[in-house]
Amino acid sequence: MSAEETKETVKEKYGQIALQVVNGGKGCCGSAPTCAGDNPITSRLYTSAETADLPTEAVLASLGCGNPTALAELNPGETVLDLGSGGGIDVLLSAKRVGLTGKAYGLDMTDEMLALAWENQRKAGVENVEFLKGEIEHIPLLDNAVDVIISNCVLNLSSDKDRVLTEAFRVLKPGGRLAVSDVVVRGAVPTSIRRNVELWIGCVAGVLEEDEYRTKLARAGFDAIDVEPTRIYRIEDAREFLTSRGLDVDTLAAQTEGKFISAFVRARKPVTA
């Protein structure tokens, strides 16, 4: 599939998920225990104290694999950008943290997600938020405009991750921080198995290996790179799905146990950049 075709497929999929939420449902990913159940990737990411004041639809549309605003350092007056902001949950949480003297941008390419995010902003009644239409590979902001970039389970979806990281570096101010939740593979896992686990997880594709992630960040110019596991997935949870695809889970388990993780990835744009 070409990069353009991948992008169109991603837009179509997230457009449908946004409409599910608008129609009173919950955003769902993949074949992991779906909406009705306790999805091991997207559920229980936020505390009830964090979600209490948010519009229900912002919470129902949450499709992340972490809670970047809980782990990121965010200070009053700062400017935050969320790459692939979806229904806007992390943008609304960031806006609270940076206060009225700060600003939170969300960037997404899917019209239906943006419509949902704008509606969530209206319901939340917040003014220090702006949702932008665009691609994370071509961020529509000036150089050195942002203090913190967050993202929640989106970088894996890009077929040009180097470009995304170069763009993130460009728009960050010197000394600015990248604070991203993403699914990551630790160590070598055969590509076919990676693809099948990604299909099971659903909202991810093109998951990077941890060292590849570090190398790409360093190549884009970042320093202070850190990859901290926040959840470790058990291959056993995907048994039914993988078995239905003709894979022998007992054999796979030894090769993959502990290797699929959600991680909080931090890096900094050097002050001298």
Ligand SMILES: C[S@@+](CC[C@H](N)C(=O)[O-])C[C@H]1O[C@@H](n2cnc3c(N)ncnc32)[C@H](O)[C@@H]1O
């Ligand atoms: C897995 S969802 C995560 C949404 C949100 N971060 C959250 O935690 O709920 C991925 C989102 O990223 C957006 N997206 C994916 N690839 C993108 C790209 N290349 N440029 C802009 N947005 C993108 C999709 O439209 C979708 O809203």
